[in-house]
Amino acid sequence: MKVFAVARTAQAASDAARQRALDALHTALPRVGVLDRGVYACDLRGTRRLLGAPLEVARRIVELCERAGATCAIGVGPGTFVARVLADQTPLGETRELAMDARAFLAPLPVATLPLDPRIVDELALMGIRDVAGFAALDRGSVLDRLGRAAAAAHALASGMDDLPVHGVPPRRRIRAGRRFDDAIGSKEQLVFALRVLADTVADRLRADGLAALRLVLHAEREDAPALRLERVLLPPAAEPAALVRSLRWALDELPHRSFVSAGTPGDRHALGRIEAAAIEAVEVEPLRGRQLGLFAPDGAHAEEAIAVAQHLRGRLGAGAVLRARVQSPDARLPEREVEWTEVVA
Amino acid sequence: MGSVATVAALDGAIARVERRYGSRALARGASFERRSDEGVLRTGTAFDRIAGGVPTGAPCAFVGTGACGKLALALRAVAAAQRDGAHVMWVDPTASLDAVAASHAGVDLDRLLVVRTRRREDALTSAAAALRSGGFRLVALDTGPGLLASSVRADDVAPLVPLVRGSAAALVVVTDQAPRRLALLTFRFERVAWERELGRTTGWTFRVAGARGAEALFHARSYPRTLLDLGVRGELLEASA
Numbered sequence: 001m002k003v004f005a006v007a008r009t010a011q012a013a014s015d016a017a018r019q020r021a022l023d024a025l026h027t028a029l030p031r032v033g034v035l036d037r038g039v040y041a042c043d044l045r046g047t048r049r050l051l052g053a054p055l056e057v058a059r060r061i062v063e064l065c066e067r068a069g070a071t072c073a074i075g076v077g078p079g080t081f082v083a084r085v086l087a088d089q090t091p092l093g094e095t096r097e098l099a100m101d102a103r104a105f106l107a108p109l110p111v112a113t114l115p116l117d118p119r120i121v122d123e124l125a126l127m128g129i130r131d132v133a134g135f136a137a138l139d140r141g142s143v144l145d146r147l148g149r150a151a152a153a154a155h156a157l158a159s160g161m162d163d164l165p166v167h168g169v170p171p172r173r174r175i176r177a178g179r180r181f182d183d184a185i186g187s188k189e190q191l192v193f194a195l196r197v198l199a200d201t202v203a204d205r206l207r208a209d210g211l212a213a214l215r216l217v218l219h220a221e222r223e224d225a226p227a228l229r230l231e232r233v234l235l236p237p238a239a240e241p242a243a244l245v246r247s248l249r250w251a252l253d254e255l256p257h258r259s260f261v262s263a264g265t266p267g268d269r270h271a272l273g274r275i276e277a278a279a280i281e282a283v284e285v286e287p288l289r290g291r292q293l294g295l296f297a298p299d300g301a302h303a304e305e306a307i308a309v310a311q312h313l314r315g316r317l318g319a320g321a322v323l324r325a326r327v328q329s330p331d332a333r334l335p336e337r338e339v340e341w342t343e344v345v346a
Numbered sequence: 347m348g349s350v351a352t353v354a355a356l357d358g359a360i361a362r363v364e365r366r367y368g369s370r371a372l373a374r375g376a377s378f379e380r381r382s383d384e385g386v387l388r389t390g391t392a393f394d395r396i397a398g399g400v401p402t403g404a405p406c407a408f409v410g411t412g413a414c415g416k417l418a419l420a421l422r423a424v425a426a427a428q429r430d431g432a433h434v435m436w437v438d439p440t441a442s443l444d445a446v447a448a449s450h451a452g453v454d455l456d457r458l459l460v461v462r463t464r465r466r467e468d469a470l471t472s473a474a475a476a477l478r479s480g481g482f483r484l485v486a487l488d489t490g491p492g493l494l495a496s497s498v499r500a501d502d503v504a505p506l507v508p509l510v511r512g513s514a515a516a517l518v519v520v521t522d523q524a525p526r527r528l529a530l531l532t533f534r535f536e537r538v539a540w541e542r543e544l545g546r547t548t549g550w551t552f553r554v555a556g557a558r559g560a561e562a563l564f565h566a567r568s569y570p571r572t573l574l575d576l577g578v579r580g581e582l583l584e585a586s587a
Contacts, residue, residue, distance in 0.1 A: 303433060305480055305482075306457075306481035306482060312475060317472070320462070321462055322461055323461075323462060324455065325445035325448070327455065338445070341460075344459055
């Protein structure tokens, strides 16, 4: 028997609290999907023996979410749509299970409850159809012909045919490597060298799970200053240690420099301060894509690095700095008409 | 193999580095045989016979006054670098790169990234980023005529030297003035003669001096924009004798 629980968190809940709630759901339930921002669907099929009755599971979900800092309302029903509508009607902190037929439950509700385009809702209103029952009474074929595929899907929901599956999202992985240094590091080059080791560890974990880092964060604890946090987006996403280190080096290069006070000091003084500990974390990942091997063009395998450099330089130097030429008309009378210059990265 | 004391000192140093940065901070390099053609980019011209080609893993300078052919040969080097599908970066502070001439020289413009910067620091930063990334087979830095105090000079590329050393990339600095303080492998270009037709300049002949006095001769034509390889001077003299 199909049983779904939909958890609706409070609108005032922060993104961090919502993420914690989602992480908590992942630890407790086998399949958790995200329907919307702050709305999570849990597939409870086959869990009665292990976890108990659906309402009991729903109450525990409420407790889990509250411990994570996000109050939620739970609706339990035979389909995700019905459970979501039920959750919308339930006050925060409470749970409710559908006690009647799904079609009968939806019947008195306004037609706007269904996932319909507002123009179709207006068109139905012109036809005198204002509630779900009236919409469900229409012929399905006619709805498809006149209003389209989306309206036909909404008509199925109105008729109590809710086959929408829960697309489980993978639990958030925390891929992090850190180290505390015996002697504080005061030089950017030394820090980059130390980060190579951490990048190797993070890259190993990424590759073991078939993932590539999309966003990296560098945390650095400093002796004489507040902790440093640098965030970089890797485009394209990468799992190679060299790519991770390169991105972090660029982030460090963009920190402001301090001028020297005493002569003879090496040219590496930076706004870094003295680093006591450092950690790299891949906060956003995606599945690792294939990479051009360059069997017939051995050096062509480095195209991604070239594009990454172009993106970095464009961000640093501004628009119009990194260009590519295209010969338009080699015999043109005016030199400016011979060649067209375009940006490598728009 | 060194003495016992040397080996012990080395082990101690390795242990200190690993204690500070982690057990994976150092790795032993595997020994391998480097193929003789991996260390150079062959342009397919007489330049290869006098210099072996454009060296990779070490910076070099093409030095000469204006209109002496250094850019023409640099473009041939770019085409050579792109032969196996690689990308090339051309740092162009003076925005003077002739894309049509590059196309005639066999350069794939889709794999040529041109960076136009005004500031010396930005030009060097761009070249450094390209060399560090490992994504470019050749980085060319055209310093331009060097008329301004803020122009890039050959000596300014000193910070790039450690980035090139040991890498598979080549760094070619095209400049009017030879470096004074930096020891770069330098190839001097000198215009030998102008070619004129009907009172108009249509081309020029230039020579490139390599080690041991050998010279390669080239002829550059304005229209169509082509570069003719005239061979090595010594060979020409022998052939004409």
